[in-house]
Amino acid sequence: MGLVEEISAMRGGSGHAGRLLGEFRRTALLVxxxxxxxxxxxxxxxxxVRWIYAFTDEDSLARFAHARGAGHREWEYLAILGARLVDAVIPAVDGPTGVAVDVAxxxxxxxxxxxxxxxPDACAVDAEPDVAEAV
Incomplete structure (x- = not known):
């Protein structure tokens, strides 16, 4: 299953958090x-929380642009693996940061x-203080 299907399964009550997270990490997202x-x-x-907007395909990004009243202009984006977003980008951002996928x-x-x-634990709002400081 791909990320869209894993999200659907999770929202439908038959998903598995581990599979969802694994698919998220393996998927190239459009940011x-x-x-x-x-x-x-x-x-x-x-x-x-600061939420990084990420999309599973150009159609999802286009719906987001349209919802923001900016569907008429071209949107530049970066294609990046979900794993890279959470492991490299989020630690470089100040404050609590998560990823919002296909928000439109x-x-x-x-x-x-x-x-x-x-x-990463050092960026998690629910990490034990000594764990976050050790990273």
Missing amino acids: PLSTDDDGGLMTGWRGG DEDGSMLFPPVVGIV
């Missing part, structure tokens, strides 16, 4: 670049929050 001067990845804030797809979206088992 739009920010239109700000910083040129970084496009993110949003919700609940005190009401029945197909999934959040990968900054918790132990998803992001």
Whole structure:
């Protein structure tokens, strides 16, 4: 199964968290670049967490662009493995950061929050203090 199918299974109650996370880590995701001067990845804030927007395909990204009223312009994006996002990008970001996949797809979206088992322990909001400091 691919990531979209794993998300569907999880949302339908028949998924397995380990398979979902494994597929997320193996999938090349499309991450739009920010239109700000910083040129970084496009993110949003919700609940005190910075969420990196990531999409499973160009159609999902296009739905997101359309929902933001910006479907008329071309969106630049980076293709990056989910594993690289959580293992390399998130540790470089200040503050709690997770990944929001296909956020414009009401029945197909999934959040990968900054918790132990998803992001490195040093970046996880639920890590034991001595574990996070040891990394």
